[in-house]
Amino acid sequence: MLILAIDTSAVASAALVSDDAPEGVLASFSTEDTRSHAEVLAPGIDALLADAGITGSDIDAIVTGVGPGPFTGLRSGIATARTLAYVWGKPLYGMMSLDAMALEVAESTSAVPEFLVATDARRKEVYWARYSLADGQLPRLVDGPHVGFAADLPDLPAYGAGAGIYEDVLRADPDFSSEQPDALYLGQFALARLAAGEQLLDSTPLYLRESDAQVPGPRKRAL
């Protein structure tokens, strides 16, 4: 099975993952910054496909990170994934974006049985989720995703750029203090879960916050 995975919940990233490829990964790319998704995502995917010699008809499914993440960036990946899936006539699945980092943690030497993943939610808050990890298993989401202040998170080792920003109040792992969710891990996770017969999400974004709009109150009369 060949999956094109896309995640723009923080940086822009995409990957071609397959259970036939060594380590499961054919090709991937990710950006450093979190504000140029609209420019770099489509060229990145285009180059990824061209370099791997793959066309839309070779792909079995598309997986998109559905957040949480800053809204405008998050939508750029979902809009891209939905459009590609529609044109190519392929199934489209959603994955919670923090799962990508949970898998990256699980595959690293600093893995622990209970941990948090946190990314920057701006406005002095983080997006976070809590995972448990048993030997030889995929990480399991036990709480979240949520958005909130770092100081209010459970007292557990914390991984990801959101932990790095608030290392004064979180038990941030220094090796992960600037890591962001990456489509590479998201795709691998999706592949493993599909192989295990698990259901994935649909592509509905997890905004976790309402729009800032305020319903205007009645106008004060001059009397």
Place this chain on the structure above:
Amino acid sequence: MNRTQPLVLGIESSCDETGVGIVRGTALLSNTVSSSMDEHVRFGGVIPEIASRAHLDAFVPTLQEALADAGVTLDDVDAIAVTSGPGLAGALMVGVCAAKALAVATGKPLYAINHLVAHVGVGLLQPDDGGPRPFTGSSPENASPANPLPENLGALLVSGGHTEILRIRSITDDVELLGSTIDDAAGEAYDKVARLLGLGYPGGPAIDKLARTGNAKAIRFPRGLTQPKYMGTAEEPGPHRYDWSFSGLKTAVARCVEQFEARGEEVPVADIAAAFQEAVVDVITSKAVLACKENGITELLLGGGVAANSRLRQLTEQRCSAAGIRLTVPPLELCTDNGAMVAALGAQLVMAGIDPSGIGFAPDSSMPVTTVSA
């Protein structure tokens, strides 16, 4: 690519309408619009984040419907065009990302289009396909293939997002901004005043309707930027000769309402609506006609959602005909934001042999009209 009668698919998402339109050359094949307007009503104006969320969910269904209506498939399409600005940044982003994905998935060339110039582009669609009357200069015998527009063409665009007067020498590479609002767009002023008067959203239709029962001369509201220091003369134009400002007008209406209330009198809502509308329409049309006269414009296209306003149409027609200017008003569904106008301009670019924009451009929320395509 077919450059004589190109099949172009246009995508629009700069404000609260998700639009996909398809044209073949200058023939309109389909024009599908999904609006999030109802979701903005309780806020009294367009909320960018709500509009962006709606674009994301509306895009694929709107695309599907536009293709079905036109009876074409994506394989048939020669080029894709998308609004890349000006507009709401987050809203533009959705359409641009979807358009780029469409280009990647189909391998079709992509044009990044200026929204304002696209409003003029609908004027080039043929009438027998539901389009407006073409400009007189564009009849086949006297049109030059490189520039099918009449000489001396101007466009007055009035909507919730913009108020501009343009001069168009070539729709593909020579557009000039003569004047624009320096604060609120005209449609925005209508929304704010409608809220002051308790008339709901959108404000334009509500005020237009009520104004018919009011006395526009009962109150005199200010016309922004009309003082000599802003206007100057034709020879020595002031800093805002063809520009508009509506924020002072809105404040004047608010003060007027407060004065009636403070005196314990009933607020003459219909008279205020009529007087406000007269102030807006008077200053828009007088400055637009002045800009036309002083720039040799003899053909004017009226576009944007406020073109639906009965008084604006009436006074624009009256003043244009007095000044010897021929006015074209496209059907309303082509005046408001839509994908067909983007496709129409895209087709002009293809026919003029202009290179596509590629897929690396960024949306530009303040894209200048001098940039017709990125």
